[in-house]
Amino acid sequence: MKTFLFRSLIGIFFGAFIAVMTTMxxxxxxxxxxxxGELFIKNAFGTMFCGWFFTVSPLYFEISSLRLPQQTALHFATVIILNFILSLGVGWITFDLENILCFTAIFIGIYAVIWICFYLYYKNEAKKLNDGLQNIDKNT
Known part of the structure; x- marks a missing residue:
């Protein structure tokens, strides 16, 4: 619960920072x-909510009882659904088939690139740790 609250605050503050920096x-x-002013407030709350769910949703990856494909599917479903609802509600995308398909393609592309980068990073970190452990065994 403590991690959830901390990440929530970080996400909300980061979203607010992005809103202010974009406006400036x-x-x-x-x-x-x-x-x-009304449009600014609507967009600011939108970016704060977006920051919140993008910082809280990675908690799926910390649930050890789930396998990586399950964690990824839950995370993907959560963020795409919330992002669609938010984007349509705030007015970042309009409600027509062409915009929704374009938004979906861009979202999936960006999600895939970020997921692959994180996967490769953590795979490399695990390799470094395993190599370090093997060196410890050889030195004793």
Whole structure:
């Protein structure tokens, strides 16, 4: 529970940071002098919720009773469903077939790249640890 709460706070704060930085960038680089306050608040809450579920959902990978394909399927289903609901609700994507298919393809592509990077990283770390353990056995 402590890990869940800590990650929740980190995700919410990171989402808020992204919202503010995006708004500042649009103002500074886009030459916009004013914003619709209601739209800013809606997008800020959207990014905070997005930050929350992307930092909390990796807890599936810490459940040792689940195998990696189960953990991945649960994580993927959680984030794609919540991301769709959020994106449609906030207005980041419109509700038509072309946008939904495009969003799905981009999401799956990015998810696959990130998943493969994490998999290779942890596989490499496990190899380093196993090599270190084998060297300990040889030295004793």
């Amino acid at each position: 960038s649009v103002v500074y680089f886009g030459g916009t002098e004013w914003f619709n």
